[in-house]
Amino acid sequence: MTLLNRLGLKNRQPVEVAPPAPPRQFFFVRGHPRSGTNWVGALLNLHPKINCFGEFHFEDIRNAIDTLQGHVWQITSREPLKSELDRCFEDLVRRCMRTLESRKPGAEWIGDRTPRGLRVFLEGAPYIMIARDGRDVLLSWTYHVLRQRPHVVDVVVPAHLRSAFQVKHDHFNADHDYFRKHPEELLTDEGWVRFIAGRWANWMRADREAVRQIQQGELNARVLPIRYEELHADTEGGRRAMYRFLGLNPDEAAPLGKENRTTPGFDQEDPTSFWRHGRIGDWKRYSNDRFKLWFKEAAGEALVECGYEKDNNW
Known part of the structure; x- marks a missing residue:
């Protein structure tokens, strides 16, 4: 009998002590829908110290707080409550993002990938902002909405454009290859083209201004x-530039691969997939003179400002 047993004590198994969790830091990926935010997130996740996921849409909460703070007749617009609301929002953002820890416990960086405009939610945090040619954005977004169910279309397509879009939606659902066979018919609704082009232009200007303010x-x-x-x-x-931006060693990242959709583009086009094509300049295949006119009037200046064209003679 061992001494421990004689003393009434039992041998105990050694306790396994988990290593301390790495400190968490937070970052954000932003960009217009269909600009590549999902791809950026996938590239970032190749690094063992990055855990990027979406979409949190903190903008909705921030907008509500902005509204409260903007009501000058209410206590929420005055100190100390006004600043306390800002601190509570930052705490909410951090707490929500920390819910991702279990997805990748060893990651030091947790990222929110949401296709929205560039707004600073956490003081001092890094932001990766991706931009894409608005004409390719328009094409990709159109296909993205075409493959949605009717109740989603009713939400994302404005009411005054819905009947015209429904015709294209019916064509697509009857034959998913319809617009690949008849590309000249896809971007023929003036209201839809102007709506998406104008939204992209306003978005780019706001993002460029936010970048300027950060850099200044x-x-x-x-x-x-x-x-x-x-x-x-x-x-x-x-991707190496993105890793370095977060202070990480690019050599620690896993290689690019088709299986995790991190290589550029896709071998085959699939109109029904979220990852449809990923091709540069694909809009040209669907272009027509009316489309060019509408886009130039709605977003031609933004194309030039963003460096996608030298002038409107394209």
């Missing part, structure tokens, strides 16, 4: 602007 020190954050087209042309170089 007017907003407390860090930002890495990237282009979809440049990332497509040099995916390896682009």
Whole structure:
């Protein structure tokens, strides 16, 4: 009998002590819908110290707080409550993002990937903002909405454009290859083209202004602007720049691969898939003179400002 047993004590198995969890830092990926935010998130997740997921849509909560703070007749517009609301919002963002920890416990960085405009939610946080040619955005968004169920279409398509869009939706559901066979028929609704083009133009101007404010020190954050087209042309170089932006060693990341959809583009086009094509300049296949006119009038200046065209003679 061992001494421990004689003393009435039993041998105990050694307790396994888990290593301390790494400190969590937070970042954000932003961009217009169909600009490549999902792709950026997938590229970032190749790094063992990054855990990027979406979509949190903190904008809705921030907008509600902004509304409360804007009511000058209410206590929520005055100190100390006004600043306390801001602190509570930042705490909410961090707490919500920390719910992702179990997905990748060893990650040091937790990222929110949401296709929305660039707004600073956490002071000093890094932001990766991706932009894409508005004409490709329009094409990709159109296909994205075409494959949705009617109740989703009713939400994302404005009421005054719904009847015209429904005709295209019916064509697509009857034959998913209809617009690949008849590309000249896809971008023929003036209201739809102007709506998406104008939204993209306003979005780009707002994002460019936010980038300027961050770079000039007017907003407390860090930002890495990237282009979809440049990332497509040099995916390896682009992702290494993103890792370095977060202070990480790019050599620790896993390789690009088709199985995790991190290589640029896709071998085959699938109109029914969220990952339809990923091709640069695909809009040209569907272009027509009326489409060009409408887009130029709604977003031609933004195309030039963003460097996608030298002038409106395209």
